[in-house]
Amino acid sequence: MNKVVANAEEAIKGIHDGMTLMLGGFGLCGIPENCISAMVNSGVTNLTCISNNAGVDDFGLGLLLQKKQIKKMISSYVGENDEFERQMLSGELEVDLIPQGSLAARCHAAGAGIPAFFTPAGYGTEVAEGKEVRYFNGKPHILEHAFHADFAIVKAWKGDRFGNLVFKGTARNFNPAMAMAGKITIAEVEEIVEPGELDPNFIHTPGVFIQRIFQGKDYEKRIEQRTVRPKA
Amino acid sequence: MNKVVANAEEAIKGIHDGMTLMLGGFGLCGIPENCISAMVNSGVTNLTCISNNAGVDDFGLGLLLQKKQIKKMISSYVGENDEFERQMLSGELEVDLIPQGSLAARCHAAGAGIPAFFTPAGYGTEVAEGKEVRYFNGKPHILEHAFHADFAIVKAWKGDRFGNLVFKGTARNFNPAMAMAGKITIAEVEEIVEPGELDPNFIHTPGVFIQRIFQGKDYEKRIEQRTVRPKA
Amino acid sequence: MLDKTGIAKRIAKELQDGWYVNLGIGIPTLVANYVPDGLNVEFQSENGILGMGAFPFEGEEDADMINAGKQTVTINPGGSIFDSVTSFAMIRGGHVQLTVLGAMEVSDTGDIANWKIPGKMVKGMGGAMDLVASADNIIVAMMHTNKRGKSKLLRQCSLPLTGVKCVRRVVTNLAVLDITPNGFKLIERAPGVSVEDIQNATEGRLIVEGDIPEMS
Amino acid sequence: MLDKTGIAKRIAKELQDGWYVNLGIGIPTLVANYVPDGLNVEFQSENGILGMGAFPFEGEEDADMINAGKQTVTINPGGSIFDSVTSFAMIRGGHVQLTVLGAMEVSDTGDIANWKIPGKMVKGMGGAMDLVASADNIIVAMMHTNKRGKSKLLRQCSLPLTGVKCVRRVVTNLAVLDITPNGFKLIERAPGVSVEDIQNATEGRLIVEGDIPEMS
Numbered sequence: 001m002n003k004v005v006a007n008a009e010e011a012i013k014g015i016h017d018g019m020t021l022m023l024g025g026f027g028l029c030g031i032p033e034n035c036i037s038a039m040v041n042s043g044v045t046n047l048t049c050i051s052n053n054a055g056v057d058d059f060g061l062g063l064l065l066q067k068k069q070i071k072k073m074i075s076s077y078v079g080e081n082d083e084f085e086r087q088m089l090s091g092e093l094e095v096d097l098i099p100q101g102s103l104a105a106r107c108h109a110a111g112a113g114i115p116a117f118f119t120p121a122g123y124g125t126e127v128a129e130g131k132e133v134r135y136f137n138g139k140p141h142i143l144e145h146a147f148h149a150d151f152a153i154v155k156a157w158k159g160d161r162f163g164n165l166v167f168k169g170t171a172r173n174f175n176p177a178m179a180m181a182g183k184i185t186i187a188e189v190e191e192i193v194e195p196g197e198l199d200p201n202f203i204h205t206p207g208v209f210i211q212r213i214f215q216g217k218d219y220e221k222r223i224e225q226r227t228v229r230p231k232a
Numbered sequence: 233m234n235k236v237v238a239n240a241e242e243a244i245k246g247i248h249d250g251m252t253l254m255l256g257g258f259g260l261c262g263i264p265e266n267c268i269s270a271m272v273n274s275g276v277t278n279l280t281c282i283s284n285n286a287g288v289d290d291f292g293l294g295l296l297l298q299k300k301q302i303k304k305m306i307s308s309y310v311g312e313n314d315e316f317e318r319q320m321l322s323g324e325l326e327v328d329l330i331p332q333g334s335l336a337a338r339c340h341a342a343g344a345g346i347p348a349f350f351t352p353a354g355y356g357t358e359v360a361e362g363k364e365v366r367y368f369n370g371k372p373h374i375l376e377h378a379f380h381a382d383f384a385i386v387k388a389w390k391g392d393r394f395g396n397l398v399f400k401g402t403a404r405n406f407n408p409a410m411a412m413a414g415k416i417t418i419a420e421v422e423e424i425v426e427p428g429e430l431d432p433n434f435i436h437t438p439g440v441f442i443q444r445i446f447q448g449k450d451y452e453k454r455i456e457q458r459t460v461r462p463k464a
Numbered sequence: 465m466l467d468k469t470g471i472a473k474r475i476a477k478e479l480q481d482g483w484y485v486n487l488g489i490g491i492p493t494l495v496a497n498y499v500p501d502g503l504n505v506e507f508q509s510e511n512g513i514l515g516m517g518a519f520p521f522e523g524e525e526d527a528d529m530i531n532a533g534k535q536t537v538t539i540n541p542g543g544s545i546f547d548s549v550t551s552f553a554m555i556r557g558g559h560v561q562l563t564v565l566g567a568m569e570v571s572d573t574g575d576i577a578n579w580k581i582p583g584k585m586v587k588g589m590g591g592a593m594d595l596v597a598s599a600d601n602i603i604v605a606m607m608h609t610n611k612r613g614k615s616k617l618l619r620q621c622s623l624p625l626t627g628v629k630c631v632r633r634v635v636t637n638l639a640v641l642d643i644t645p646n647g648f649k650l651i652e653r654a655p656g657v658s659v660e661d662i663q664n665a666t667e668g669r670l671i672v673e674g675d676i677p678e679m680s
Numbered sequence: 681m682l683d684k685t686g687i688a689k690r691i692a693k694e695l696q697d698g699w700y701v702n703l704g705i706g707i708p709t710l711v712a713n714y715v716p717d718g719l720n721v722e723f724q725s726e727n728g729i730l731g732m733g734a735f736p737f738e739g740e741e742d743a744d745m746i747n748a749g750k751q752t753v754t755i756n757p758g759g760s761i762f763d764s765v766t767s768f769a770m771i772r773g774g775h776v777q778l779t780v781l782g783a784m785e786v787s788d789t790g791d792i793a794n795w796k797i798p799g800k801m802v803k804g805m806g807g808a809m810d811l812v813a814s815a816d817n818i819i820v821a822m823m824h825t826n827k828r829g830k831s832k833l834l835r836q837c838s839l840p841l842t843g844v845k846c847v848r849r850v851v852t853n854l855a856v857l858d859i860t861p862n863g864f865k866l867i868e869r870a871p872g873v874s875v876e877d878i879q880n881a882t883e884g885r886l887i888v889e890g891d892i893p894e895m896s
Contacts, residue, residue, distance in 0.1 A: 027534040079587035101552025101594030113772025115368035117349035120597035124628035136347035162758040169528035176547045196757030202434040206760040221527035224534040228522040259750040311803035333768025333810030345556025352813035356844030394542040401744035408763045428541030438544040453743035456750040460738040
């Protein structure tokens with residue numbers, strides 16, 4: 001099992017115009033910075049991106065939005081991005097807003113072979129429009145379907161050449177669920193280690209879900225809200 | 233947060249005749265030995281037990297079967313137990329057999345607030361009788377409902393007094409999913425450690441799912457099929 | 465009348481020992497600062513933390529350790545980190561005992577709107593729809609009126625809903641009110657606020673029964 | 681004619697580099713012993729292992745480290761351990777490229793029965809129903825006839841089904857056969873076995889086109 005590719009350019013091979021992508025991350029935390037840069041350079045366009053957020057104006061998915069490479073965003077929260085708002089209000093960009101828990105569960109469901117499930121989230125709101133409603137224990141639920149993606153792109157802390165991944169802190173977020181859901185899943189990691197170095201009992205994402213892995217470089221890891229307290 | 237109770241007798245308080253229990257484990261691996269013994273002693277009866285297997289004649293859930301404390305088993309595989317077979321064929325014991333993946337997913341769904349989901353497993357078989365069938369991408373699926381339990385009883389390797397759990401090897405199996413699904417979840421562990429000793433990044437079951445925890449004793453950990461190769 | 469801190473302090477009195485609590489962005493976040501002494505309460509952040517702690521010391525902030533408001537945070541001993549699927553399993557599965565969140569509007573039947581102003585603002589619902597649809601114990605923390613002085617406690621919400629019949633209690637700068645089958649039931653007045661002040665600021669049905677105590 | 685080892689060796693030739701493979705109990709388990717040199721194949725055990733390794737050395741067996749057959753096993757470097765939910769997510773989600781399992785009966789439309797003999801034996805389906813309903817590549821490893829000499833390759837299964845229209849290929853002591861819309865298509869004969877032998881032992885529709893090679 002050797003899934004290692006040289007770099008982000010190699011990793012994104014086969015991502016074509018019009019494809020559907022999943023991208024891990026919450027805000028700017030745990031996003032695949034290297035692959036996003038490589039896609040900005042590749043010029044691939046008309047993308048549908050499933051990602052919890054849309055980056056900020058000049059970082060994360062905002063970089064692809066700036067270049068108008070994204071046709072449609074499927075997200076739960078898209079504040080913090082003026083260019084995004086401009087494109088959305090002008091109609092240049094399609095946007096599907098999805099409750100965050102449903103977004104996570106719909107990605108996971110795709111990876112887990114569950115085509116649809118009932119959830120209470122969104123009942124009685126715009127989100128429920130056109131969706132089947134059913135009561136369980138007297139409580140209304142709506143039927144949500146799995147999301148599928150041509151490529152899923154995730155960012156992990158460490159990985160081995162079998163594709164086993166370990167995430168650090170809250171950079172985990174959507175990455176494990178999306179890793180399961182790509183027809184092809186690309187993992188970029190801060191450090192590639194030898195098989196066996198990661199304790200098999202504490203692997204967050206088993207390698208079976210990963211098709212390509214590479215060691216990224218120059219991670220900026222920008223912080224959106226730097227909140228601190230003074231040292232005592 | 234202090235969820236520690238003194239022992240198995242304390243932990244099982246409130247488990248009454250006729251209740252539905254989930255019990256973690258795969259075969260005899262990762263089963264809550266201490267709680268099972270305590271229930272044998274308590275004499276609680278008419279139980280519905282959701283557990284992947286039913287133990288062997290003289291260990292695991294087999295101990296409760298011997299004493300006829302179980303009214304109904306919900307399992308995926310029940311070989312390896314003559315007393316079980318006898319009670320089942322004589323009609324003393326009700327048995328619901330569930331595909332293993334559906335069993336795991338139905339426990340998890342209960343804990344995750346998902347009342348029902350579609351799965352391909354069991355379509356066209358006895359398992360699908362009376363269940364809704366729906367096609368997704370041209371493939372038939374059946375609707376399966378979440379399993380709920382009055383108590384879930386799991387066995388972990390280490391835990392802290394907040395209820396955070398870490399499992400060892402394949403003793404993990406059904407334990408994390410069932411831990412999420414009990415109205416009250418009891419965890420028995422081989423070792424209780426101080427909060428903070430378990431790396432927060434590598435906790436298998438967050439404490440939020442656990443209501444009671446205790447350090448078990450005298451684990452037998454019986455092996456069903458001891459397979460070895462000679463030392464070179 | 466309460467300021468934002470006062471609202472947070474009042475909500476903190478609702479906390480009970482052993483609870484897991486999810487705090488939304490804004491006023492709700494402040495609640496964490498006023499946990500009564502001796503109570504063990506764990507804060508959940510839906511991006512994947514239980515046992516969220518204080519902000520990090522200057523220079524110790526970690527880009528890989530943020531809360532749902534994208535602020536750098538720490539984790540307390542006994543805390544845990546998990547992925548988004550597990551986080552919302554906790555929420556949807558009813559394992560979180562209290563959710564506190566802000567709102568633009570609340571109706572007297574417990575509907576809430578807080579994610580969208582058509583044609584003006586669409587930031588998205590984030591985790592709010594999952595939270596309000598799942599938990600039994602939803603407290604809204606907000607100002608009683610908006611910047612133009614209009615009531616935010618309405619007969620019916622005018623904005624797109626986040627959830628229906630889900631709010632249990634509302635704590636504002638003027639009052640504490642519970643949602644009942646017949647509307648907002650006034651429970652407490654903020655210091656120096658009269659029942660008439662509250663009536664004037666409440667567009668939805670208001671139930672005033674007996675003497676309404678002032679918050680202590 | 682092949683013995684059980686021979687069946688396993690033949691199935692091992694189906695393996696491809698980079699595949700994840702789930703092997704059922706019995707003959708399928710033996711396949712792991714005959715992985716062709718130079719191929720990287722990882723074995724999944726549905727109780728929660730990827731990268732299942734050899735049996736442990738005597739004295740090193742660990743009760744917390746078993747496979748789906750409850751045998752003590754080891755894990756290879758690069759392997760991983762996970763819970764039952766994740767294990768069946770892998771299986772149901774189509775992440776496992778090959779499943780090999782035993783059967784009591786297979787029909788010529790690809791139905792399989794292997795979990796129950798009404799009134800006689802009910803051990804349960806374990807993970808078999810999830811496996812056969814999910815994977816595209818299901819190979820059945822079994823004897824061509826049962827102990828009483830009756831064909832196990834049938835027009836229709838008589839026993840309760842494990843899955844419908846799911847088997848892709850059957851490897852028996854007599855032959856390799858693929859399921860096609862028109863029945864079992866004979867692909868290879870076991871050494872020393874004639875087409876007539878296979879015809880006599882096959883109750884379901886058998887398609888014989890051209891010369892049928894003997895296994896090499």
